[in-house]
Amino acid sequence: MRALAMLLLVGAAAGALGIPPHEDAARVARFVAHSCDWGALATLSAQDLPMRGQPFANVFSVSDGPRRSTGSGVPYMYLTALDVSVRDLQVNANASLTVSLAQTSYCKNKGYDPQSPLCAHVIFSGIVEKVPNGTEADFAKTALFSRHPEMASWPRDHNWYFAKLNITSVWVLDYFGGIKTVTPEDYFHATP
Numbered sequence: 001m002r003a004l005a006m007l008l009l010v011g012a013a014a015g016a017l018g019i020p021p022h023e024d025a026a027r028v029a030r031f032v033a034h035s036c037d038w039g040a041l042a043t044l045s046a047q048d049l050p051m052r053g054q055p056f057a058n059v060f061s062v063s064d065g066p067r068r069s070t071g072s073g074v075p076y077m078y079l080t081a082l083d084v085s086v087r088d089l090q091v092n093a094n095a096s097l098t099v100s101l102a103q104t105s106y107c108k109n110k111g112y113d114p115q116s117p118l119c120a121h122v123i124f125s126g127i128v129e130k131v132p133n134g135t136e137a138d139f140a141k142t143a144l145f146s147r148h149p150e151m152a153s154w155p156r157d158h159n160w161y162f163a164k165l166n167i168t169s170v171w172v173l174d175y176f177g178g179i180k181t182v183t184p185e186d187y188f189h190a191t192p
C-alpha cells in the first residue's frame, strides 16, 4: 500500500516535470523552485577564524508550497538556532540559495550534466527572515511538512521556527549564452 502510494507520487512528480520554454526565465525559475525539495544555502560564516567572513554552503530542506499546487515561489525553511548556518544568519541574514533540476529525475533522464545550463538551476539571493505566527506560518508549515513529513517529529527542544528567503535577486541558468537575471516582481508574477 505504502509502496504503491510512493510509486504514484513518483509518477506524479515525473509527469509534472514539463519545464517551461527557456526564453521564459521567470517561469523556469518558478518551475525549478517548486520542483526542488532542498537547496544549498550559502551564508557568511560567523564561525571562528579562519572561517569567519568566508562563504559557507549547507544543505536545507525547502518548499514553496505543497507538491500538488502551483507553489508560491517563496522558499520556506524550518530552522533552529542550534544550526551552524543559522548562527551565521543571526549575525548577517544575507544568504544565497541554489536549487537545481539535478535534484529531480529530469537531468538524469535527459542525460544533462548538473553543470550544464540545460540542467536548469536557479540562484537566489536575499535575506532569511523568520515567518511570524499567523497565516503565512500556517502556509509554511503545510508547505514544508507535506514534503518533509519527518519534520513533524524533529526534537521539540530545538525550538524550530519557520523562515523564508525574502528574495532580492534571481539568476537563472537554463540555456546556453550565459546567466540571466529575473526581477523578483517578474518571478512572483510568473506562472510556473
Ligand SMILES: *[C@@H]1O[C@H](CO)[C@@H](O)[C@H](O)[C@H]1NC(C)=O
Pocket (backbone or CB within 6 Å): 091, 092, 093, 094, 127
Ligand atoms: C545584508 O548585507 C548588507 C551589506 O553587507 C548589510 O548592510 C545588511 O545589514 C545585511 N542585512 C541583514 C538583515 O543582515
Ligand SMILES: *[C@@H]1O[C@H](CO)[C@@H](O)[C@H](O)[C@H]1NC(C)=O
Pocket (backbone or CB within 6 Å): 133
Ligand atoms: C508561535 O507559535 C509557536 C508554535 O505554535 C509557539 O510555540 C510560540 O509561542 C508562538 N509565538 C508567539 C509569539 O505567539
Ligand SMILES: *[C@@H]1O[C@H](CO)[C@@H](O)[C@H](O)[C@H]1NC(C)=O
Pocket (backbone or CB within 6 Å): 074, 166, 167
Ligand atoms: C521582503 O521584504 C520586504 C521589505 O521588508 C517586504 O516588503 C516584502 O513583503 C518581503 N517579501 C516577501 C516575499 O516576504
